[in-house]
Amino acid sequence: MPIPQHLPTPRELDDLELLLNGALAPRTGFDPVGPVTLALPDGVADAARQAGAVELTDAEGTPLARVAADGTVTALAPQDARPFRRLYRAPTEVRTESSGGPAYVVRGAPTADDLALLDGPATLLVLCGHGTPVGLSPVGLLRVCVTAVRDRDDISVVAVPLADHGDAAVDEELAVRVAGAYADDVRALPGTGPLTDEVAAAVALDRPPRDEQGLVVLFTGLSGSGKSTLARALHDLVVEDGRRTVTSLDGDVVRRHLSAGLGFSREDRETNIRRIGWVAAEIARHRGLAICSPIAPFAQTRADVRGYVEDAGGAYFCVHVATPLEECERRDRKGLYAKARAGEIPDFTGISSPYEEPVDADVRVDTTGRSVEDALGDVLDGLASAGLLDLRPHPEES
Ligand SMILES: Nc1ncnc2c1ncn2[C@@H]1O[C@H](COP(=O)(O)OS(=O)(=O)O)[C@@H](OP(=O)(O)O)[C@H]1O
Ligand SMILES: Nc1ncnc2c1ncn2[C@@H]1O[C@H](COP(=O)(O)OP(=O)(O)O)[C@@H](O)[C@H]1O
Structure with a gap:
């Protein structure tokens, strides 16, 4: 019985990446009930039951991972073709390479106050999964963050593809868990005050009138x-x-x-x-x-x-x-x-x-x-x- 293939939704693809890079540990697979779920169409689910697994592919059909009957995922290939790919790093990598300092969770464009707060080595954990960035596209938020710290060698930007699961409380809980995988000292930015001109220009690029x-x-x-x-x-x-x-x-x-x-x-x-x-x-x-x-x-x-x-x-x-x-x-x-x-x-x-x-x-x-x-x-x-x-x-x- 051949293993069926399936193209997941953008939310599921983001969850898959976090499952595979360890950011959702101790989870190692999709849950039967929320929030980290995988919905298979009836035909695919039947075939997967018979074969004992399903292969998840990207939009071009490249198999990315195999999902066993109990939801456990095994990597087959990385999701490597996307803008700002270099920023998508696994928690272990970030911890090893970190130059110290706190990690800040970012969901929207950092304000001038936010940037002033970054007065030493720090990491920006940019939550850029499907539907999560506030007022910006995922790639737009990454571009804004890269622009914001362009002259700051001591700040590293990490893309964290945590998607919106449609429930604010659940997503907050997931955000805390995921951020904790990347760093021990995780903080929030105040998000108050205006944007710098440079950041405002990067926002405008992503969000035209x-x-x-x-x-x-x-x-x-x-x-x-x-x-x-x-x-x-x-x-x-x-x-x-x-x-x-x-x-x-x-x-x-x-x-x-x-x-x-x-x-x-x-x-x-x-x-x-x-x-x-x-x-x-x-x-x-x-x-x-x-x-x-x-x-x-x-x-x-x-x-x-x-x-x-x-x-x-x-x-x-x-x-x-x-x-x-x-x-x-x-x-x-x-x-x-x-x-x-x-x-x-x-x-x-x-x-x-x-x-x-x-x-x-x-x-x-x-x-x-x-x-x-x-x-x-x-x-x-x-x-x-x-x-x-x-x-x-x-x-x-x-
Ligand atoms: N069974 C059936 N039901 C509805 N319409 C029918 C059917 N068979 C042919 N037509 C003609 O096809 C036009 C509708 O096609 P659409 O592509 O707009 O339909 S759909 O959106 O896929 O439901 C529709 O055109 P409009 O009158 O412009 O709506 C009809 O001329
Ligand atoms: N106010 C109106 N707006 C649009 N069509 C109208 C109106 N009043 C009458 N009609 C007529 O209704 C018919 C609508 O046909 P059509 O535009 O092809 O509809 P549809 O694309 O929904 O099938 C046309 O003959 C059009 O002249």
């Missing part, structure tokens, strides 16, 4: 609700405005190219939306603007898209085009509802396949009885008040 951030606008709603019409109108306004580049990822169009061959089963729809989300997130990474207009009927898949975009440093803006089914069916532009009612199209959203209404939409717009300009106005107002994009007409133009 909202209106310069990458942006993904996702229009979601039933077929015929008005997603494509509104998305197209928004697209055209962005092009007319000229300040930003824009890519349109329309549901029908994506299905002819990126998702050609996929159907409308739950699984295929999830694949379709994740592909759209992945491409949109890459666009956002480069501070571009992506306008997506698939039905995107499932809450979890939309949440995944939000995650991809935010991990790429972009802003996610969800527009629920909440035109009721009756109105969509009355419009029936493509004659699909009639066919779905006649049983000629299976799994049709709203008829024979579910649509999970978003509870996290930034704008909800029912287009019934409204002009496109009017409905689009709601979207423009929402984008502008979120500070993301102001395309509202100037008073003299309206």
Whole structure:
């Protein structure tokens, strides 16, 4: 029975690294119940039970570790391709090489007061796991810390990939345990006062102003609700405005190219939306603007898209085009509802396949009885008040 392979989540990959480098000692493996857990999809879990182990890989498929049935991990290869790799050192290494002095736990940009406190040899234990840094990306926090102590030979920066496990108390307890593996004298920085100019510039590099951030606008709603019409109108306004580049990822169009061959089963729809989300997130990474207009009927898949975009440093803006089914069916532009009612199209959203209404939409717009300009106005107002994009007409133009 071959050992199955699995790509863990970013949080699990961070936990794996800490398990392997000894920072979570005496833990040597994943726990069956929180916080350091490993969730395997059903198929992989079955195969792992039969084979007695599972191999965890990185995104490129390189096996990183083998996990035995009891959760114990054995290293196969280091996670070595990443920015600031040199800063990711094991606790034993840090203890051996330490030039003395306390270790300070860092979760956010060090202030001028923090830096003034470092008056002798010291180590910055930078908690840069997935979701942990405050107001910065993991790599952004490392860049900020390296910048902050650039002229200080007596300060060493250590990257500690402790991820956010979604419970502040649990994460605090883990942070204490993990920091204690690296040093005996662990302290907190006060975090008070302003940033130095140099640190502020490094923060700005990682966190551009909202209106310069990458942006993904996702229009979601039933077929015929008005997603494509509104998305197209928004697209055209962005092009007319000229300040930003824009890519349109329309549901029908994506299905002819990126998702050609996929159907409308739950699984295929999830694949379709994740592909759209992945491409949109890459666009956002480069501070571009992506306008997506698939039905995107499932809450979890939309949440995944939000995650991809935010991990790429972009802003996610969800527009629920909440035109009721009756109105969509009355419009029936493509004659699909009639066919779905006649049983000629299976799994049709709203008829024979579910649509999970978003509870996290930034704008909800029912287009019934409204002009496109009017409905689009709601979207423009929402984008502008979120500070993301102001395309509202100037008073003299309206
Ligand atoms: N079974 C079924 N259910 C829903 N829609 C169907 C189906 N079969 C074909 N179509 C046409 O495909 C368009 C929806 O594709 P999407 O990629 O947006 O759907 S999904 O997000 O993957 O659920 C949708 O386009 P829009 O009307 O623009 O939404 C339909 O024209
Ligand atoms: N206020 C409105 N906003 C968007 N579409 C509208 C509006 N009023 C009427 N419509 C019509 O509804 C239909 C929506 O179709 P479409 O944009 O292709 O929807 P979807 O992409 O959600 O399937 C179009 O024929 C459009 O002209």
